[in-house]
Amino acid sequence: MKIGLFIPCFIDAFFPEVGIATLQLLERFDLDVVYPPDQTCCGQPLANSGFETDASGAEALFVRNFGGFDYIVGPSGSCVHHIRHHLTAVEQTEVVSDIRARTYELVEFLHDILKVDAFPWARFPHKVGLHNSCGTLRGLGHARASELREPPFSKPESLLCKVEGLELVAASRPDECCGFGGLFSVVNESVSAKMGSDKVRDFAQAKADYIVSADSSCLMHQRGCAERDNVAIKFIHIAQILNGAAA
Template sequence: MKVGLFIPCFIDAYFPEVGIATLELLERFGVEVVYPRDQTCCGQPMANSGFEKDAAATEALFVRNFSGFDYIVGPSGSCVHHVRDHFTAVEQMGDVADIRARTFELVEFLHDILKVDAFPWARFPHKVGLHNSCGTLRGLHHAHASELHEPFFSKPEALLSKVEGLEFVTPSRPDECCGFGGTFSVFNEAVSSKMGYDKVQDHAAAGAEYIVSADNSCLMHQRGCAERIGVPMKFIHIAQILNGAEA
């Protein structure tokens, strides 16, 4: 199995440790991983801001970079959601539809494709609050959405439950948006901040030591909110825990 490693631009710039953890984790399971060095932004910020046509060049570059792989895997639910469901600025010909269908977020790739049943190297003896971003929850269907009254399921929880010592704690409003929303946090700063404050306080009230997510953008936003209001919370990407990160 040959996988193209898709590392979103903000992870590359601000959270390279998450990209490294993703690479190492995939290689632990015998996956051949290639990192196309010409990759840049997938075009999500432009598309989300209403400039869909301006994303065409970045989408075309993505197609060129990731043609020929069995799968494309990235540690960002929102970016993968864009590629798979909103990647429409580039002309839909040739490899485009195939690449969109073969692009997976890390959690769903481990759960659905590799069907991983153990992480023997991982130990994380902490109380953890799980944050499913809106894109992963309602776009990629990482877990049941409570407002739909679906039967319970959670792919990230299923994976994290295999980590020794990890204890889940649940906030009172687990599916509530944290307020990041990409450019929403820029153009609606006050609302975004209040939502973030509410979110981290809800996790803190549940007893969480760490908030873990498959979306570093949400973690970045919540960490800033926690620091501003003095909530002593830590934040970590799921790839790091599954790869055996020590607290």
């Protein structure tokens, strides 16, 4: 199985350890993982800002980079959501449609495609609070949104429960947005900061040692809120835990 490794630009710039953990984790399953070196932004910020047509260059480059793979896998729910549901600034050819359908966020790829049932190399003896970003929860279906009357499920929880020593703790408002929301945190700074502080304190009250998520952007926002509010809590991407990160 040939995998195109999609590392979003902000992870490449600010959290390269998440990209490295994703690569190493996928290679543990004997996959042929290729990182196209010319990849840049997928175009999500422009599209989210209402400048969808201006994202055509970035989207066209994504298509050129990731054609021909069995799957495209990335450690960012929001970016994968853009590719799958909003890669519309380029002509919708058969190649583009195929790329959109074959692009998966890391958690759903491990859970739905590989159907991983064990991470024998991973041990994380800590209390962990899971943050599902709005995009992964409602856009990619990582878990059941609390407002829906459906049987509960959670793909990231299912994977984390396979890690030795890890104890999941629940926030009182598990689906509440942390306030990042891309440009929302820029144009609505004070509201965004209050939402982030509330989210961090909710996890702290649940006695979480770490907040874990499939979105580094949400973790980045919450980390800033925690540091400003002097809340003693740590942050880690789910790829790092599943790859066997040491505490």
